[in-house]
Amino acid sequence: MLSFCFLLTTALSWAQPASSSKNVVESALKQKKQMEETSIVKNIAFSNIGPTVMSGRIVDVAVNPDKPTEFYAAYASGGLWYTNNNGTTFTPVMDQASTQNIGDIAVDWKSGTIWVGTGENNSSRSSYAGVGLLKSTDRGETWQNMGLVDSHHIGRILINPENPNEVVVGATGHLYSSNEERGIYKTTDGGKSWNKTLFVNDVTGIIDVAMVPTNFNVQYAAAWEKDRKAWNFSGNGSNSAIYKSTDGGSSWTKISTKESGFPIGEGVGRIGLAVFDENTVYAVHDSQFRRPEETKKEKKSDDLVKNDFKTMSTKEFLALSDSKLNAFLKTNGFHEKHRAPNVKQMVRVGTVKPVDIAKFLEDANSMLFDTPVIGAEVFRSDDAGKTWKKTNEEHIDNLFYSYGYYFAQIRIHPKNKDEIYLAGVPLIKSNDGGKTFENIDGPNVHSDHHALWINPDLKGHLINGNDGGINISYDDGKSWIKNNSPAVGQFYAINVDNEKPYNVYGGLQDNGVWVGANNARESSRWQQTGQYPWKSLMGGDGMQIQIDSRNSNVLYTGFQFGNYFRIDREKNSQKYIQPKHDLGESPYRFNWQTPILLSSHNQDILYLGGNKLHRSLNQGDAWETISGDLTNGGKKGNVAYGTLTTVSESPFKFGLIYTGSDDGAIQITKNGGGSWEKISDNLKNEELWVTRVAASKHKQERVYVTLNGYRWDNYTPYVYMSNDYGKSWKNIGETIPASPVNVILEDPENENLLFVGTDNGLYVSFNMGESWELFTNGMPAVAVHDLVIQPTAKDLLVGTHGRSVYKTNISKLQEMTSSTLAKKLHLFKADDIRHSSRWGNAPSTRFRPNTPGIDVNFYAAKEGSFMAKILTMNNTEVSAVTVDATKGFNVLSYDVAFSKSGKSNYLKKNKVALTQAKDGKTYLPKGKYKIELSGNAATDSTTFEIK
Numbered sequence: 001m002l003s004f005c006f007l008l009t010t011a012l013s014w015a016q017p018a019s020s021s022k023n024v025v026e027s028a029l030k031q032k033k034q035m036e037e038t039s040i041v042k043n044i045a046f047s048n049i050g051p052t053v054m055s056g057r058i059v060d061v062a063v064n065p066d067k068p069t070e071f072y073a074a075y076a077s078g079g080l081w082y083t084n085n086n087g088t089t090f091t092p093v094m095d096q097a098s099t100q101n102i103g104d105i106a107v108d109w110k111s112g113t114i115w116v117g118t119g120e121n122n123s124s125r126s127s128y129a130g131v132g133l134l135k136s137t138d139r140g141e142t143w144q145n146m147g148l149v150d151s152h153h154i155g156r157i158l159i160n161p162e163n164p165n166e167v168v169v170g171a172t173g174h175l176y177s178s179n180e181e182r183g184i185y186k187t188t189d190g191g192k193s194w195n196k197t198l199f200v201n202d203v204t205g206i207i208d209v210a211m212v213p214t215n216f217n218v219q220y221a222a223a224w225e226k227d228r229k230a231w232n233f234s235g236n237g238s239n240s241a242i243y244k245s246t247d248g249g250s251s252w253t254k255i256s257t258k259e260s261g262f263p264i265g266e267g268v269g270r271i272g273l274a275v276f277d278e279n280t281v282y283a284v285h286d287s288q289f290r291r292p293e294e295t296k297k298e299k300k301s302d303d304l305v306k307n308d309f310k311t312m313s314t315k316e317f318l319a320l321s322d323s324k325l326n327a328f329l330k331t332n333g334f335h336e337k338h339r340a341p342n343v344k345q346m347v348r349v350g351t352v353k354p355v356d357i358a359k360f361l362e363d364a365n366s367m368l369f370d371t372p373v374i375g376a377e378v379f380r381s382d383d384a385g386k387t388w389k390k391t392n393e394e395h396i397d398n399l400f401y402s403y404g405y406y407f408a409q410i411r412i413h414p415k416n417k418d419e420i421y422l423a424g425v426p427l428i429k430s431n432d433g434g435k436t437f438e439n440i441d442g443p444n445v446h447s448d449h450h451a452l453w454i455n456p457d458l459k460g461h462l463i464n465g466n467d468g469g470i471n472i473s474y475d476d477g478k479s480w481i482k483n484n485s486p487a488v489g490q491f492y493a494i495n496v497d498n499e500k501p502y503n504v505y506g507g508l509q510d511n512g513v514w515v516g517a518n519n520a521r522e523s524s525r526w527q528q529t530g531q532y533p534w535k536s537l538m539g540g541d542g543m544q545i546q547i548d549s550r551n552s553n554v555l556y557t558g559f560q561f562g563n564y565f566r567i568d569r570e571k572n573s574q575k576y577i578q579p580k581h582d583l584g585e586s587p588y589r590f591n592w593q594t595p596i597l598l599s600s601h602n603q604d605i606l607y608l609g610g611n612k613l614h615r616s617l618n619q620g621d622a623w624e625t626i627s628g629d630l631t632n633g634g635k636k637g638n639v640a641y642g643t644l645t646t647v648s649e650s651p652f653k654f655g656l657i658y659t660g661s662d663d664g665a666i667q668i669t670k671n672g673g674g675s676w677e678k679i680s681d682n683l684k685n686e687e688l689w690v691t692r693v694a695a696s697k698h699k700q701e702r703v704y705v706t707l708n709g710y711r712w713d714n715y716t717p718y719v720y721m722s723n724d725y726g727k728s729w730k731n732i733g734e735t736i737p738a739s740p741v742n743v744i745l746e747d748p749e750n751e752n753l754l755f756v757g758t759d760n761g762l763y764v765s766f767n768m769g770e771s772w773e774l775f776t777n778g779m780p781a782v783a784v785h786d787l788v789i790q791p792t793a794k795d796l797l798v799g800t801h802g803r804s805v806y807k808t809n810i811s812k813l814q815e816m817t818s819s820t821l822a823k824k825l826h827l828f829k830a831d832d833i834r835h836s837s838r839w840g841n842a843p844s845t846r847f848r849p850n851t852p853g854i855d856v857n858f859y860a861a862k863e864g865s866f867m868a869k870i871l872t873m874n875n876t877e878v879s880a881v882t883v884d885a886t887k888g889f890n891v892l893s894y895d896v897a898f899s900k901s902g903k904s905n906y907l908k909k910n911k912v913a914l915t916q917a918k919d920g921k922t923y924l925p926k927g928k929y930k931i932e933l934s935g936n937a938a939t940d941s942t943t944f945e946i947k
Contacts, residue, residue: 021179022150024715025131028738029098032761032781035737035774040859040888041764041813046778046798046806048487049504050522051534054511055446055469056488056802059120062107063453063463071453071463073470074102076120077128077802078488079780082140087463087470087483093140095780099760100802101130103172106157108164112139115167117154121207122450123175123228123235123405125592125639126490126509126801128759128783129153129713133169135191146191150174150181152713155224156209160216160248165190168249170206170221175228177713178202184209184221186249197245198252203227204239209249210273210281213414219245220281220385221252222271226405230662230689230711232637235405236288240268244385255385262379262388263287272408276417281381282434283388284422286404287374291395304328309357317347317354332361338583352584360583376400376424378410378434391434399424406448414456423449427464429477440477448510467510487522487804492593493544494799496790497552505555506799507542507593513557514542518795518807537567538574546598546606556598556620561640562590562610566620577620579608588612589634591643591662601654609644613659613673626673631661632687646693652700658726660690666705668726679726683707688718691742698751701725706733710740710759717741719756721769732769745787749814755796757784762798766816773888779806812857812889820859825866825938827931828857832945833896835926840917849919854944856892858933860885866935868892870902873928873943876909878902885935894931896946897921 036042056078063071069086072093079100081090094100094116103121107114118130132149136142148154151171160166166188173182182205184198198206200223208222221244225237241264242256256262267289274282304324309317322340329338346352376396379388399422400407413419418433426441427449441447446468455461460476470483490509496518497503505515513536520533540559548554551570556577558564567574581588588610599605606616611634613627634642642663650656655672659665664687666680680690688707696702703726707718719733719741732754733741739758747753754765756772762784764775779798786799794811812828820826831854838850856868863886870879879899883892898906903914903922916922924946932941 021152021174021713021715022181024738025149028715028760029131031737032098032774035772036776038887039774041773041775042777042888043886043891044775044777044808044813044889046776046808048522048778048803049516049518049520049805049807050487051489051514051516051804052487052522053484053532053534054489054508054514054536055484055486056490056511057448057467057509058451058465058469059102059122060105061451061453061463061465061470062105062114064107064109065456066109068455068458068461068463072105072107072114073465073486074105074116074451075100075486075488075802076122077101077126077490077783078486079782079802080105080114080116080140081486081488083483087472087481088485090483090486092486092780093136094134094143097134097143098145098781099131100780100782101128103130103154104156106159106167108159108161111137111164113137113159113164114140115157115159116143117157117169117171119151119153119172121153121155121172122407123153123172123226123233124403127153127175128710128801129175133157133191146187147194148181148185150179152179153205155205155207155222158209158211158216158219158249162216163188166216166248167191168209168219169194170209172205172207172224173202174713176230176711179713182206184243184249184252195250197250198223198243200225200239200241204237207270207408208273210275212275212278215278217246217248218275218278218384219249220255220273220275221245221249222273222283224270225268226270228405228711229635229637229639231635231639231641233405233639235286236267236269238264238266238268240271242271242273242283242385256388260386260388261390263289265289267373270404270408272410274410274412274420276412276414279382279384280412280417281385282410282412282420283379283381284408284410285377285379286400286408287377288404289374291372291374306332306358306361309354312354314347314354318344320344333580334360334583343583346583356584360581360587362587373402375402375404376407376422378420378422378430380434391430392437393435396422396428396437399426399428401425407450409450409452411452411454413454421452421454421462423452425449427452427466427477440473442471442473442477442480444482445471445480446510485524488802489804490801491799491805492542492785492801494786494788494797494805495545495547496788496797497547498549498790498792499552502790502793503552504797504805505537505545505547505557506805507545507557509801510541512539512542512559513537513545518790518793518797537569538565541592543593544596546596548598548603550603554619556596556606558594560592562588562594562608564594564596564608564620575620577606577608577616577623579610579614579623579625589631589640589643591640591645593645595644595647597647597649599649599654600651601649607647607649607657609647609659611643611661613644613647613657615673627659627667627669627676630659630665630667630676632663632665634663645690648693648695648703650695650700651697656695656700658693658695658703660693660705662689663687664690664707666690666693666726668703670725679722680705683720683729685718686712688712688714692744694744694746696751697746697748699723704744704746704754705729706741706744706756708740708742715739717756717758719744719769730769732765733772736763736772742783742785743787745789747810747814748789748791750817752818753810753813753816755787757787757798759783762787764813766813766821767818778808779803812859816859823859823938824861824936825933825940826859827933827940827942828859829942830854830856830931830944832947835946839896839923840919840921842918849917851895851919852923853893853895856894856931856933858885858890858892858940860887860890860936862936863887864936866933868894869932870894870924871930871932872906873930874909875930876905878906878924878929883933883935895921896924898924 451465
C-alpha cells in the first residue's frame with residue numbers, strides 16, 4: 001500500500017500574507033484525511049469497471065533517456081501512471097495523493113525523484129485546480145506536499161540535471177480569479193524553501209519554462225495573462241510575454257520587446273517554448289490579434305453564406321431566387337416553415353430583417369469559432385532571444401482554432417534545429433524550421449495533442465500524449481501504436497438500463513458516448529477476440545444519456561451545446577432532435593452539458609433545457625417550449641451562459657418539474673409549465689452554478705439542490721434540502737470538506753440515505769445530510785461528476801472525471817435505518833452459494849483451482865474484537881475465527897471450509913465421507929448453515945445455504 005504524507009506547513013523564504021484559499025484547501029485536506037480514518041464505510045470497497053480504450057487527457061510525459069521503454073504519463077485529472085514495458089501496461093503511482101489533477105511533471109531519473117505540479121496547465125472548462133507541488137523521492141511510493149498550495153495550476157517544472165535539489169517552477173495561478181501565488185519559483189534545497197523570482201501581476205502566470213539542454217543557467221519563460229469566467233474567456237493581454245534568465249532562474253529579463261520582433265500588446269496569447277541550443281529558440285504563439293482585412297476575392301461559388309445576410313438590404317434579399325434561398329435555409333437547419341416564400345414575406349412586412357438570418361445561426365459557441373484571429377504562429381530566434389522572426393508565411397489554420405488556451409506546445413528534434421513539431425488539432429511537423437507543415441496524426445490517434453517526447457537517438461521514435469491517451473510511433477508519425485490500458489476516462493454523465501446484465505452508459509470529455517455491460521471484464525483479451533466490451537455510440541464531447549425503460553435500444557444522447565439525437569441501436573439509426581428557435585427570436589442558449597430527461601410518467605415525453613425548457617410528447621420529433629427564460633439572464637461573453645444545467649420531474653406527479661441554471665436560478669412548475677416560480681432567491685447563492693436539482697423519490701414536497709462555486713474559485717460545498725417545494729431550505733452540506741459539489745443522489749429505498757459527489761471524492765449520509773461519511777475505498781481523490789443506482793442489482797455507479805466508472809453494491813447501506821444504526825451489532829443476511837466439485841481443485845494445469853467464499857457483512861457500533869462461528873443447523877461448530885472490527889461496516893471473507901476442529905466436530909455427528917481438496921482444504925457439503933457473531937456485549941446471527 002502506498003502512503004501519502006501531506007505537510008500542512010512548508011518553510012517559505014518570502015513573506016506572504018495568509019491566503020484564505022490556501023487555508024481552505026489545507027483545512028479541507030486535513031479534514032478529509034481524518035474522515036478517511038474514521039469513516040464507518042471505509043471497509044466497503046469500490047471496483048473499477050472501466051472503460052479504458054478511449055482513455056483521457058494527457059498533459060505530460062517524462063521518459064527515461066537511457067531506457068525509453070520506461071516513462072511516466074501524467075493525466076489531466078487521472079493521476080500519474082508508470083510503465084517500464086513501453087506502455088504495454090501502466091501502474092498508478094499517485095493513488096494515495098490528495099488529488100489526481102496534474103499540470104506538469106519532472107523526473108530526476110538518477111535519483112528516482114518525481115515532481116508533480118498539480119492543477120492542469122490548460123485552461124479549459126474541464127481543467128481543475130490542484131494542491132500545489134507534490135514530490136516523491138522513492139519513485140512514487142510516498143509523497144510530500146512541497147508548497148505553492150494556492151497556485152492552483154502549475155505550468156512547468158525544470159530540474160537541474162547536475163543538482164536535483166535545484167528546481168524551477170512556473171505557476172499559472174488561479175484560473176477563475178486573481179491571486180498572488182503565481183509566477184516563477186525557485187528552490188535550491190529540494191523544496192524546503194522557495195524564492196519567488198518572477199512576478200508580473202495577480203492575473204498573469206507562467207505557462208511554460210524551457211532551458212538550454214546543456215546549460216541549466218539559461219532559461220526562457222512564457223508569461224500568460226488570461227481571465228476565464230463562466231460566461232467569458234480572454235486568453236490574451238499586454239502582460240503575456242517572454243522572459244529570459246542567465247542565472248538558473250534566479251532573475252529574469254523581459255525579452256519580447258517592441259524592438260525584438262516578437263508580438264506585444266493586448267493580442268498576445270498563450271506562448272509555448274522550445275530551446276535547441278545557446279542560440280536557437282522557438283516560440284509558438286496563440287495570436288489573438290485580428291487578421292488583416294483581405295481583398296475580397298471572387299467567390300468560387302455563388303452559394304449564399306451566413307455573412308452575406310449581415311450587410312444585405314431588404315431589396316437585395318427580396319431579389320434572391322427562391323431556389324438559392326431555399327438551398328441555404330435547408331442546408332443550415334431552418335424550420336420547415338422557414339422556406340423562401342414565408343421568409344420573404346416576413347422580411348417584406350418587417351417582422352424580421354435579413355441580418356436575422358445570420359443571427360439565427362449565431363450563438364456564443366459559433367461566435368467563438370467564427371472569431372477572425374491570427375491563431376497559431378511560430379517565431380524563431382537565432383541570437384538567444386534578442387530578435388525574433390516569424391517562420392510561417394501562411395496562416396497555420398485548423399490547429400488552435402479559437403481555443404489556443406487549450407494548446408501551445410512546441411518541440412524541436414534534439415539533433416536537428418529545423419525539425420519542429422506543434423501540438424494542437426492535429427499534431428503537425430515541419431522539416432524546414434516552421435515555414436511549412438504536414439499532418440502526422442494517425443487514424444487511431446486522438447486529434448487534441450498536449451505532450452510530445454522525441455527520441456534523440458532513434459529517428460522517428462515519438463511518444464505522444466493527447467485527449468485519448470498515449471500513442472507511440474517509430475516512423476515519425478506515419479503509423480502509431482495506441483497504449484490505453486489505464487481506466488482514466490473523464491466522464492461528465494452516466495446512466496444504466498434494466499437489462500440482465502445491466503449496461504452502463506456514459507458521456508466523456510472529448511471521447512464521445514459509450515456503453516458496456518456492468519460486469520464486463522477489462523483486459524487485453526479483446527485484442528485477440530476483436531470484441532471490446534464497451535461500444536461507442538457517438539463522438540464529440542459525450543453528454544447526458546436517457547434510456548427508454550420499455551426498450552433499451554432506444555436512447556437519447558449527444559454532444560456539447562445541446563446537440564442531441566434519438567438513437568435506435570436495433571435499427572442502427574439516429575435522428576437529430578435539438579429544438580430550434582423561430583426566425584426573429586434570439587437563439588436558444590444551450591449549456592456545454594445540456595440537460596435532458598425522459599419523464600418517468602411516460603417514456604415518450606422528453607424534456608430538454610436551453611435557457612428555456614422544451615418538451616416533446618413524441619420522442620423528440622416535435623417540440624413545444626413550456627417556459628420563458630428560466631435563468632437569471634446570463635452575461636455578455638463568448639461562452640454560452642444563462643443556460644439550464646439540470647432538470648428533474650417528481651415521480652409523484654406529472655408536470656411537477658424543477659430546473660436549475662448555471663447562473664444560480666432554481667425554478668419550479670406544478671402544472672407542466674403553465675406557470676413557474678423562482679425558488680432560489682433565499683439561498684443567497686451569488687449566482688453560483690446549479691449542478692443538481694433532484695425531486696425526492698420519497699416525499700412529493702421534498703427537493704434537493706447542489707450548487708458549485710468552482711468557476712469562482714469557491715470551494716464551499718453547497719448542498720440544500722427543502723420539504724416545502726423550495727419555499728425554505730436547509731443547509732445539509734456543512735460537514736463535507738470544502739470542495740465544489742457536482743451531484744447529489746437520493747437512494748430509492750431508504751429516504752435517509754444520500755450520496756454526494758464533489759471535485760475531490762464521494763460522501764454518504766445515513767441521516768438525510770445531518771452528517772456525512774467519506775466513501776472512497778478503492779477510489780483515489782478524483783472528481784465525481786455523476787451518480788446512478790441500478791435499483792434491481794442495488795449497485796451504486798460512480799462516474800468520475802479522470803478514473804472512469806466505479807461500482808459497489810449498496811444493499812447493506814439501504815438496510816441501515818435509524819433503528820439499525822442504534823444497535824450495538826447488526827449482522828446482515830449472507831448470500832447463498834452453489835456447491836462445486838471443483839472447489840480447491842483444477843481439471844488440469846491449464847486452470848486455476850476454484851476458490852469459493854462468501855462475505856459476512858456486519859455493522860458494529862464501536863470497534864472491538866468479535867467471535868464469528870459457523871454452525872450447522874443443529875449447532876455443530878464447523879469453523880470459528882476472531883475478527884478485529886472497526887466502528888461501522890465490516891466484511892469477513894469466509895472460504896466455506898472446515899477448520900481442523902470443525903471437521904472433527906462434524907464427523908462425530910455425521911457419518912459421512914469428507915474429501916480433502918488438492919489445495920489442502922475440506923469444504924463444507926451442501927446444506928444450510930448458521931453464522932453467529934458476538935462481541936461488545938451483543939450477539940447476532942444469520943443463515944446461508946450451500947445449494
